[in-house]
Amino acid sequence: MSTQQALTGSIITASPDLGLLLDPIKDELEQVEKFLNSNLVDDSPFIEELLGQVFRSGGKRIRPALVLLTSKASSTPRGRVGRLHIILSVLTELIHTASLVHDDVLDSASLRRGQETVNRKFSDKLAVLTGDLLFAQASVCLSRLMNPVIVGIYGQVLGDLCAGEIRQMRQQFVVSTDWDAYIQKSVWKTASLFAAGTQSAPILNLCTDNVIGDMKAYGLNLGICFQIVDDLLDVTGNSLALGKAAGSDLTHGVITAPAMFVLERNDSAAQKLTRLIKTKDVTTEAGVAEALEIIRSNGGIEATVDLARQYARRAREALTSLQPSQYRDSLDSLIDWLLTRTT
Amino acid sequence: MSTQQALTGSIITASPDLGLLLDPIKDELEQVEKFLNSNLVDDSPFIEELLGQVFRSGGKRIRPALVLLTSKASSTPRGRVGRLHIILSVLTELIHTASLVHDDVLDSASLRRGQETVNRKFSDKLAVLTGDLLFAQASVCLSRLMNPVIVGIYGQVLGDLCAGEIRQMRQQFVVSTDWDAYIQKSVWKTASLFAAGTQSAPILNLCTDNVIGDMKAYGLNLGICFQIVDDLLDVTGNSLALGKAAGSDLTHGVITAPAMFVLERNDSAAQKLTRLIKTKDVTTEAGVAEALEIIRSNGGIEATVDLARQYARRAREALTSLQPSQYRDSLDSLIDWLLTRTT
Numbered sequence: 001m002s003t004q005q006a007l008t009g010s011i012i013t014a015s016p017d018l019g020l021l022l023d024p025i026k027d028e029l030e031q032v033e034k035f036l037n038s039n040l041v042d043d044s045p046f047i048e049e050l051l052g053q054v055f056r057s058g059g060k061r062i063r064p065a066l067v068l069l070t071s072k073a074s075s076t077p078r079g080r081v082g083r084l085h086i087i088l089s090v091l092t093e094l095i096h097t098a099s100l101v102h103d104d105v106l107d108s109a110s111l112r113r114g115q116e117t118v119n120r121k122f123s124d125k126l127a128v129l130t131g132d133l134l135f136a137q138a139s140v141c142l143s144r145l146m147n148p149v150i151v152g153i154y155g156q157v158l159g160d161l162c163a164g165e166i167r168q169m170r171q172q173f174v175v176s177t178d179w180d181a182y183i184q185k186s187v188w189k190t191a192s193l194f195a196a197g198t199q200s201a202p203i204l205n206l207c208t209d210n211v212i213g214d215m216k217a218y219g220l221n222l223g224i225c226f227q228i229v230d231d232l233l234d235v236t237g238n239s240l241a242l243g244k245a246a247g248s249d250l251t252h253g254v255i256t257a258p259a260m261f262v263l264e265r266n267d268s269a270a271q272k273l274t275r276l277i278k279t280k281d282v283t284t285e286a287g288v289a290e291a292l293e294i295i296r297s298n299g300g301i302e303a304t305v306d307l308a309r310q311y312a313r314r315a316r317e318a319l320t321s322l323q324p325s326q327y328r329d330s331l332d333s334l335i336d337w338l339l340t341r342t343t
Numbered sequence: 344m345s346t347q348q349a350l351t352g353s354i355i356t357a358s359p360d361l362g363l364l365l366d367p368i369k370d371e372l373e374q375v376e377k378f379l380n381s382n383l384v385d386d387s388p389f390i391e392e393l394l395g396q397v398f399r400s401g402g403k404r405i406r407p408a409l410v411l412l413t414s415k416a417s418s419t420p421r422g423r424v425g426r427l428h429i430i431l432s433v434l435t436e437l438i439h440t441a442s443l444v445h446d447d448v449l450d451s452a453s454l455r456r457g458q459e460t461v462n463r464k465f466s467d468k469l470a471v472l473t474g475d476l477l478f479a480q481a482s483v484c485l486s487r488l489m490n491p492v493i494v495g496i497y498g499q500v501l502g503d504l505c506a507g508e509i510r511q512m513r514q515q516f517v518v519s520t521d522w523d524a525y526i527q528k529s530v531w532k533t534a535s536l537f538a539a540g541t542q543s544a545p546i547l548n549l550c551t552d553n554v555i556g557d558m559k560a561y562g563l564n565l566g567i568c569f570q571i572v573d574d575l576l577d578v579t580g581n582s583l584a585l586g587k588a589a590g591s592d593l594t595h596g597v598i599t600a601p602a603m604f605v606l607e608r609n610d611s612a613a614q615k616l617t618r619l620i621k622t623k624d625v626t627t628e629a630g631v632a633e634a635l636e637i638i639r640s641n642g643g644i645e646a647t648v649d650l651a652r653q654y655a656r657r658a659r660e661a662l663t664s665l666q667p668s669q670y671r672d673s674l675d676s677l678i679d680w681l682l683t684r685t686t
Contacts, residue, residue: 044506047509126509129508129509129512131475132445133502135478137502139498140501141498146491148490151494152483154486155479155486158482166476167387
């Protein structure tokens with residue numbers, strides 16, 4: 001079985017079409033796109049160019065889609081969303097984009113989504129400022145919601161994003177199989193923002209605490225699942241599709257689920273992988289290729305798929321309290337899409 | 344007349360004692376200090392150490408003091424401040440500190456307040472994250488105020504800080520005497536945050552729009568004055584007291600008021616200074632020394648002092664709508680202290 005088959009074949013038979021499942025929020029996603037490409041804080045042509053560069057490079061807009069779908073799935077009457085939901089969508093993507101721009105500085109990355117990064121095209125300095133500017137724009141959006149509870153939720157997310165990065169940075173090349181720490185880091189880095197979006201949408205809709213709690217659980221588990229699949233794609237994916245080199249986590253000494261499953265085996269594969277990491281051989285082309293091969297041929301892929309499926313199941317369970325609707329169906333299909341995505 | 348005499352002597356005869364004028368808010372400043380040294384977002388010992396390093400290096404805490412004094416001067420009964428004012432104070436300093444930490448990365452600075460910078464002691468990467476973390480902490484504080492108007496004001500400030508830095512970066516080594524642009528940059532870089540603090544304090548106190556507007560004008564003009572004096576100290580100050588090398592603005596190609604007053608003269612001094620900047624000779628030790636000497640001996644200091652005094656006067660005028668109190672007296676004395684400060 002090829003690694004790609006392991007990823008797609010063993011979970012569900014066909015990958016849902018992303019365009020199709022986002023169809024119920026097509027108009028709203030267009031509004032989000034327009035908002036992101038308008039200039040919120042400043043009217044200098046240079047800053048417009050800078051931000052244009054960031055958003056032109058695209059992205060799947062999964063987070064705005066999640067916000068819009070949970071907004072529609074939890075509104076009364078079903079499907080109605082207003083300006084505030086669009087703004088919530090936009091600010092969620094702004095925070096995500098800001099953190100990516102800073103991450104690229106931290107990783108000295110030159111490619112993102114197949115495009116040159118801001119640090120590469122301009123400079124590290126300008127990338128730091130661009131990230132700050134995007135965070136600032138998110139703050140302005142946040143203030144427009146006029147909802148102190150949501151301000152608190154997103155404030156916590158900003159802290160979590162930093163905590164996740166700092167933790168990851170300090171654990172580089174440390175051989176550990178601490179699963180609690182791994183999941184916690186996934187929450188900080190990814191799931192916390194997913195959950196903020198899916199939780200804040202029903203808050204804006206004045207839903208019951210029950211629905212709000214379930215939507216938070218949906219976002220949290222989906223986010224953890226998303227991060228696990230991300231870590232998996234770093235091992236199985238090809239650099240062209242991902243827009244970054246395969247094995248780039250390992251090259252940076254970042255130990256994720258596929259490696260951890262091998263590392264916790266008490267055998268020669270575990271020992272070999274440990275050595276490659278501890279000696280920093282994984283930073284070389286030959287070393288990372290050897291490490292990836294060890295992971296692939298010792299069950300690291302399959303075990304990680306299983307782990308992702310556990311969180312996918314929890315996300316799906318959280319949807320049961322929602323009334324049936326095409327939006328709930330899309331939230332459900334999004335789980336399958338996420339499990340079968342290849343980029 | 345020495346440059347130092349020009350700065351202090353020509354404005355007022357004696358510098359007010361900062362400790363004395365902050366005495367009416369001594370207890371509250373202590374609370375702010377405790378708050379800053381407690382860990383708001385995360386309980387990791389490393390992050391505690393990191394933030395401890397940032398705040399241990401001190402700072403004059405002018406912004407928290409401004410918030411507390413305007414809070415007390417505009418409250419009913421006079422002098423009463425609550426927990427929200429402390430939080431407003433703290434978040435104002437958090438934003439200031441975050442922007443300093445990122446500025447030090449942008450400038451590759453190794454000294455700040457006479458102490459090693461985070462980028463120097465740890466790394467650029469960790470400094471980017473530390474700044475982000477401080478911004479995140481500020482957001483959490485902001486949410487605790489439960490006041491959407493104040494969230495909006497501070498969101499705008501975050502954008503202004505970035506706009507100011509980006510403008511400055513793009514104008515490096517550009518010989519310009521555009522005073523509107525210079526003042527605008529001073530607003531973005533400094534005065535915007537001053538004004539946010541002095542304006543938000545009376546907003547929390549439910550003051551009239553009149554008082555809120557005057558307190559905003561006080562903060563804005565004081566902030567511009569503060570930035571002008573900062574630019575002046577870069578020319579007149581000694582590196583030991585400032586904790587950074589004299590002439591460091593010029594070395595980075597940043598053209599400020601003292602240079603601009605010489606540059607707009609239609610004479611050989613202006614020509615010489617223009618040449619030193621355009622050829623980037625100012626980046627050398629000899630070049631910056633020559634440039635500083637040209638500025639000092641051609642009235643750059645005196646004209647800048649006059650400019651600072653104009654904004655000081657406007658700040659003082661804005662205080663007249665406040666009822667007399669020891670807090671208003673301190674806000675008034677703070678203007679004098681600011682004009683005579685040497686660090």
